[in-house]
Amino acid sequence: MSIPEAARARAADLRTQIEHHNHLYYVLDAPEISDAQYDVLFRELEALEAAYPELGGPDSPTQRVGAPPLAQFDEVRHLSPMLSLANALDETQMRDFDRRVCEGLDVAAVDYVAETKLDGLAINLIYEHGLLVRAATRGDGTRGEDVTSNVRTVKAVPLRLRGAELPAMLEVRGEVYMTHAGLLELNKQQLAAGEKTFANPRNAAAGALRQLDSRITARRPLTIYCYGVGTIDGAELPPTQWEVLGWLRELGLRVSPLSERVSGIDGCIAYYQRLGQQRANLGYDIDGIVYKVDRRDYQATLGYVSRAPRWAVAYKFPPEEAQTTVLAIDVQVGRTGALTPVARLHPVHVGGVTVTNATLHNQDEIARKDIRVGDTVIVRRAGDVIPEVVRVLVEHRPADAVPYEMPTEVEDFEVARIIQAIAHFAGRRAMDIEGLGEKVIEQLVRIGKVTSAADLYRLDQADLVALERMGEKSAQNLLDAINRSRDTTFERVLFAIGIPDVGIATAANLARYFGGLDALSGATAEALAQVPDVGPIVAANIVEFFADDAQRKLLKGLRAGGVRWAEHAPQAAATDGPLSGLTFVLTGTLETMTRDLAGDRLKALGAKVAGSVSKKTSYVVVGAEAGSKADKAAELGVPVLDEAALIDLLAAPDAWRASKA
Ligand code: IVH
Numbered sequence: 001m002s003i004p005e006a007a008r009a010r011a012a013d014l015r016t017q018i019e020h021h022n023h024l025y026y027v028l029d030a031p032e033i034s035d036a037q038y039d040v041l042f043r044e045l046e047a048l049e050a051a052y053p054e055l056g057g058p059d060s061p062t063q064r065v066g067a068p069p070l071a072q073f074d075e076v077r078h079l080s081p082m083l084s085l086a087n088a089l090d091e092t093q094m095r096d097f098d099r100r101v102c103e104g105l106d107v108a109a110v111d112y113v114a115e116t117k118l119d120g121l122a123i124n125l126i127y128e129h130g131l132l133v134r135a136a137t138r139g140d141g142t143r144g145e146d147v148t149s150n151v152r153t154v155k156a157v158p159l160r161l162r163g164a165e166l167p168a169m170l171e172v173r174g175e176v177y178m179t180h181a182g183l184l185e186l187n188k189q190q191l192a193a194g195e196k197t198f199a200n201p202r203n204a205a206a207g208a209l210r211q212l213d214s215r216i217t218a219r220r221p222l223t224i225y226c227y228g229v230g231t232i233d234g235a236e237l238p239p240t241q242w243e244v245l246g247w248l249r250e251l252g253l254r255v256s257p258l259s260e261r262v263s264g265i266d267g268c269i270a271y272y273q274r275l276g277q278q279r280a281n282l283g284y285d286i287d288g289i290v291y292k293v294d295r296r297d298y299q300a301t302l303g304y305v306s307r308a309p310r311w312a313v314a315y316k317f318p319p320e321e322a323q324t325t326v327l328a329i330d331v332q333v334g335r336t337g338a339l340t341p342v343a344r345l346h347p348v349h350v351g352g353v354t355v356t357n358a359t360l361h362n363q364d365e366i367a368r369k370d371i372r373v374g375d376t377v378i379v380r381r382a383g384d385v386i387p388e389v390v391r392v393l394v395e396h397r398p399a400d401a402v403p404y405e406m407p408t409e410v411e412d413f414e415v416a417r418i419i420q421a422i423a424h425f426a427g428r429r430a431m432d433i434e435g436l437g438e439k440v441i442e443q444l445v446r447i448g449k450v451t452s453a454a455d456l457y458r459l460d461q462a463d464l465v466a467l468e469r470m471g472e473k474s475a476q477n478l479l480d481a482i483n484r485s486r487d488t489t490f491e492r493v494l495f496a497i498g499i500p501d502v503g504i505a506t507a508a509n510l511a512r513y514f515g516g517l518d519a520l521s522g523a524t525a526e527a528l529a530q531v532p533d534v535g536p537i538v539a540a541n542i543v544e545f546f547a548d549d550a551q552r553k554l555l556k557g558l559r560a561g562g563v564r565w566a567e568h569a570p571q572a573a574a575t576d577g578p579l580s581g582l583t584f585v586l587t588g589t590l591e592t593m594t595r596d597l598a599g600d601r602l603k604a605l606g607a608k609v610a611g612s613v614s615k616k617t618s619y620v621v622v623g624a625e626a627g628s629k630a631d632k633a634a635e636l637g638v639p640v641l642d643e644a645a646l647i648d649l650l651a652a653p654d655a656w657r658a659s660k661a
Contacts, residue, residue: 003052011055014045018061019160026156026223027254058152059131059159066153066215073145073212078124079171080230082138083307085117085290085314091269097313098265101293104302104310109264111294113241114271115227116258117314119285120177120205123151124230130166132159137209141307150209151176153218162252171230172253178205179284182221189219199378199391200321201285226253227290240294258282261294272315279317280382288316321380321390322355324348326373329360329404330446331415341366341406343377343389351381358387363406370394372401418445418452421498425453429504430496431485432594435478443467452554453496456482457561487593489600490516490565497554500541506533510542511604512577516567517555521546566604577606578653585613587630588623590643595623598646605653613638621646 018041025031025038042062049056056062088094101110122138135151136144151157154176161170178186178201186204187197198204208220226248229237238247242261249255262271272289279286293299293311302310328344341360348355358379360366371377371389376396381387407415422441426433433456444450449463459482464475491511495504502510513531514520520542528539545551568577584602586595586609593601598621599609613620613632620633621641633640641649649656 066218069213117288118175130161149214150217168234173228174226318352322350454557579607582618588626
């Protein structure tokens with residue numbers, strides 16, 4: 001059957017347009033038409049080729065959907081061997097490389113081309129007169145596997161090179177890889193289809209490239225960056241690597257935009273540091289920077305040693321993945337009560353730091369990866385990202401390892417509640433235990449040392465030193481702070497124990513009115529409602545609180561733990577007390593107690609405590625390094641008390657008041 005000329009011309013035109021848009025989209029990442037517009041062109045070409053099968057050729061853009069499965073891959077011999085690279089693992093080794101290059105060339109310094117070292121699979125592409133005829137894996141460097149059908153499905157690999165003067169034969173070297181976004185999407189599809197997911201982009205790319213059924217490869221999001229040339233026939237390569245990259249780009253091949261020509265070793269180091277910072281945000285994995293002497297005549301002079309060029313080196317980044325073991329799985333409670341399981345790891349160096357913990361996200365993630373205590377795992381830390389357990393090496397699993405179950409929600413909620421309650425108890429306006437933050441409380445609760453605030457008063461040095469990030473000095477400081485909090489006021493205790501709706505002001509009123517714990521805990525709702533600030537709801541809360549066995553136990557426990565406060569007889573009026581009618585101002589640093597505590601005690605005795613000195617001030621209590629308030633007192637003739645006088649006053653307020661009368 002003869003093909004109408006119009007159909008032939010239209011098909012050629014469509015192929016040119018589609019190739020142009022493929023190049024813009026897959027190679028330059030700069031599409032000019034919408035996906036829908038592209039699909040219209042593509043379908044028209046498909047229809048023409050279906051009507052006239054002779055129109056379709058192996059280089060048609062429609063021929064990227066994959067071919068029938070192979071029984072096996074054929075072995076192919078590369079025209080030029082695919083070499084490997086020497087590694088530099090630190091700056092010294094990198095400087096040594098540069099020194100050897102300069103000595104070998106007898107020059108002071110050279111230019112290099114810096115290229116990202118992609119973490120994918122090396123591929124060899126053979127173009128004859130511009131047409132892709134074969135693609136092979138690296139294999140042992142001399143022989144690889146023929147993966148032409150698979151690579152033809154990779155849209156970023158041109159089936160036909162661009163330009164008028166194409167070499168008769170060209171071997172192009174590049175790296176096939178998968179982006180992070182590609183892997184995520186693929187894993188989503190795999191999950192939906194009930195298939196296995198891939199642990200990292202490299203494994204996913206390798207799996208895709210080694211499919212015997214290229215129709216599967218076609219559905220995997222592979223792409224490529226090209227970085228070099230093997231054998232070339234019928235054309236001359238330009239004189240520098242930098243120009244080789246430019247030429248490859250002109251041929252329509254995908255070349256990394258991150259490559260740069262740099263000057264000397266300092267240029268290399270600066271590039272390395274810059275890319276090291278960008279690494280986590282590239283959207284694909286690189287494991288180092290490849291430096292190549294730019295001038296090809298220099299490359300020829302330097303030559304090769306044991307299958308690696310003397311003119312190139314791979315300066316590796318610290319590995320982002322490492323192997324270690326799971327020592328324990330803990331659950332962390334966030335500020336909002338959210339629970340996050342965390343793997344405690346045998347310390348391992350990864351991503352440039354020592355990692356001892358990794359987030360496990362949630363129970364579903366743990367179950368999906370089947371992470372167990374005792375497992376050998378791969379951990380990953382990319383950039384500043386929180387370290388993660390990527391996968392378990394099941395072959396190393398101890399025989400007695402059991403699937404992990406996070407504590408049930410009820411238990412977790414309870415833990416979170418206890419932490420919040422103790423954090424409140426230790427707060428500055430409450431018992432004022434400095435250094436007892438949520439992190440410390442959480443650990444104490446998790447290990448079962450503390451189940452209520454009363455347990456704080458049973459802790460010893462050994463309990464605290466056992467905690468994470470707790471040295472002997474911090475442990476002693478915390479013990480001292482706990483000890484100081486034993487000597488307190490009734491109103492602080494009332495606030496600290498966390499009766500619902502009882503804030504600091506209500507606690508102060510209750511303390512003043514009832515004077516002591518027995519009177520308060522025995523009070524009826526009606527009696528409670530007599531207190532300023534206390535309405536029927538708060539009154540009911542208080543009654544309920546003291547009826548609760550757990551709360552009675554807490555108060556008993558506090559007393560047994562040595563927490564003590566002064567009590568007095570119940571009073572009719574909240575303002576009554578031995579210091580009624582007096583106003584105090586506190587200034588400077590006191591040695592035996594904080595100013596807050598001194599103020600509370602004065603108030604508990606009926607005094608007012610003010611913030612600034614005026615003619616109405618009865619006394620100014622002056623501690624060390626007092627400033628303008630002491631001056632003001634002198635100026636206004638307000639009497640001043642030092643700390644010793646304050647202590648006398650607090651010890652015997654009635655006698656003190658009498659002595660002043
Ligand atoms: S050049 C003559 N350049 O690294 C030098 N290799 O260890 C041969 N690779 O098998 C390699 N990015 O898979 C070169 N920009 C790059 C590269 C690169 C990644 C891989 C490639 C090769 C391995 C060498």
